[in-house]
Amino acid sequence: MSHETELKLSLTPAFVDALLHHPLLQQAEDQGSKTLFNTYFDTPDLALQRNRVALRIRRAGEQYLQTLKTQGHSLGGLHQRGEWEYPLAGPVLDLSLLPEGAWPVSLEQCLEKLTPAFTTDFVRHQWRLHWRDSDIELVLDQGKVLAGERTQVISEVEMELKQGQVADLFSLAEQLAQDLPLYVCDISKGERGYCLFLQQEPRDQAVPQLESDASHEQVYEQLFGYYLNGWQRHWEIYASTGLSRHLELVRSHIRSLIDVILSFAAVIPTPDKTVAQQLSLLEARLSGMLAFRTIQGLTGLEHSPLLKQERLNSREAWQQLVDEPWVGALLLQLSAWLVLKQWRLHADAEQQAQQAASFIGS
Missing domain, CATH: 2.40.320.10 (Hypothetical Protein Pfu-838710-001)
Structure with a gap:
């Protein structure tokens, strides 16, 4: 083998x-x-x-x-x-x-x-x-x-x-x-x-099960990985299906990823400012593509000519976004951050101690 x-x-x-x-x-x-x-x-x-x-x-x-x-x-x-x-x-x-x-x-x-x-x-x-x-x-x-x-x-x-x-x-x-x-x-x-x-969509990833004695770093890794992988998977599924609910899930996972980064900032050093700015920009552009979903949800008029056109406009805007290299580069940068545990390179002695400490016991 x-x-x-x-x-x-x-x-x-x-x-x-x-x-x-x-x-x-x-x-x-x-x-x-x-x-x-x-x-x-x-x-x-x-x-x-x-x-x-x-x-x-x-x-x-x-x-x-x-x-x-x-x-x-x-x-x-x-x-x-x-x-x-x-x-x-x-x-x-x-x-x-x-x-x-x-x-x-x-x-x-x-x-x-x-x-x-x-x-x-x-x-x-x-x-x-x-x-x-x-x-x-x-x-x-x-x-x-x-x-x-x-x-x-x-x-x-x-x-x-x-x-x-x-x-x-x-x-x-x-x-x-x-x-x-x-x-x-x-x-x-x-x-x-x-x-x-x-004839079905890829299965959802398992929700992380946190151990009672997990450290700050372990909880951070599990949550960061869950939302990052969710973003990757639903991005791929939307690419092949065009179903807007998957684009909504991409936006949701990006928002949650930002929340994880901010919530752990005192213990886990954050990626550089450019990453935070790009995440916020990406979330904003996805929100613009998904504006029609709010009207659709409130009215239930999925087949309205206006909403049909907005759905097409949304798909075109997404394709333009896909062709911009910075989005894929951002995903790669965050993936490397997680897989290689790059935050350890920037943590001081106090943060290192906090990372190893129990998440629940703190």
């Missing part, structure tokens, strides 16, 4: 050419492109999905690869998980290749029922580069998720840490995000495939 650590980002297809010609990639080792066809398997009652396990066969040319991925851990767009990969002679699963203990015990009786559930087919362009003290593989994936007649566009950038420091993944992403609208991506291709297959 290997453990992969990667940062997932989404990129609007209109900016792909700008990425391909970006100076950083011009200096990287271009390893070419290949078309990948991926079939994901599950039982009729989706036992693998319930256990947060993904099983697929990938075809690249005449080569086949069987991959099992565990749930792992995702925070701030950084995905860390275990995976088992084995070459196959053809497009048929061979579960005998998987080592004992790879499957959750609850799945062992379901393996004979596995059938194809959905596919993800895309062209992958791959680069290798040395950034700071790390060896990083960067890929651009362009294609589609397919489940029956339903499809969804894939336009993603993934950065996998081959050797080095997680901080360098964020540093590289932030450098690219100065010029390109790159967005931290929390919803995997597999999760998107299940959503298409089931």
